[in-house]
Structure formats: structure tokens, C-alpha cells
Amino acid sequence: QVQLAESGGGSVQSGGSLKLSCLASTSSPFYMAWFRQSPGKEREGVAAIEQDESTEYTDAVKGRFIISRDLAKKSTYLEMDNLKPEDTAMYYCAGRQYFGGQNYLSSLLTRPGEFDYWGQGVQVTVSS
Numbered sequence: 001q002v003q004l005a006e007s008g009g010g011s012v013q014s015g016g017s018l019k020l021s022c023l024a025s026t027s028s029p030f031y032m033a034w035f036r037q038s039p040g041k042e043r044e045g046v047a048a049i050e051q052d053e054s055t056e057y058t059d060a061v062k063g064r065f066i067i068s069r070d071l072a073k074k075s076t077y078l079e080m081d082n083l084k085p086e087d088t089a090m091y092y093c094a095g096r097q098y099f100g101g102q103n104y105l106s107s108l109l110t111r112p113g114e115f116d117y118w119g120q121g122v123q124v125t126v127s128s
Helices: 104-108
Strands: 004-007 010-013 018-024 031-037 044-049 055-057 065-070 075-080 089-096 122-127
Touching (some): 018 122, 031 065, 031 075, 031 104, 044 104, 055 065, 055 104
Antiparallel strands (some): 018 075, 031 044, 065 075, 089 122
């Protein structure tokens, strides 16, 4: 059973940066992603990455966030730059075992139910 643990959250001023990390307990799943959720709002897909390092981002963070991974370290990262108050949320790391299929990676950000594993989440707060 894969367990995921996030770290790196915190509070920053608008325009600041943070880097989140997600460590897998055993092997890192083929697909990894970051989701976020604010109080009273639905969970939102932020970024996803597969084993060959292909990536997908939601429009709200393109050009500001970068998702990456290190298979040897069983880690997945989310570099967040030029943070905005609307980025404030609890950020969750998620993983899914291999499935494949055409355009599967791009579909994951809108389908949180596809993920097999979830971390406990880390808070990111951006003040204006």
C-alpha cells in the first residue's frame, strides 16, 4: 500500500514562492498530481505528471507552477512562483497506478476519483 506525505507548505506574501514535496512510502505511482481545496469550494486539480515526465497544468497556474519528479527519491514536487491570494488552499498530493490510454494524463486533473492514493495535505496561505 502506497502512502504519500506532503511537506513544504506555509504562509507567504503575494508574489512569493513555495516548493511542495511529496514522498511515497514504497514505489512512486506512475501518475502523480497535486490538487487543492479551499473551505467551501470543490477540490481542484492543479498539475499532473506521469513516469515519462509528461505534464499537465490547470490554466490558473500555467507559467507560475512547475510539477516535477525524482523517481529514485520517490518524490514529486510542485514549485510555485508568483503566488496569488487565490492560490490559498490545502494542497494534496495524489497518485495513481498505471492505466494508460490516449489523453489519459490530461483527464486526471478533472477526475480526482481516478486516484488511488492521497496525502494528508499541507496548507498554503498567500496574503495580499
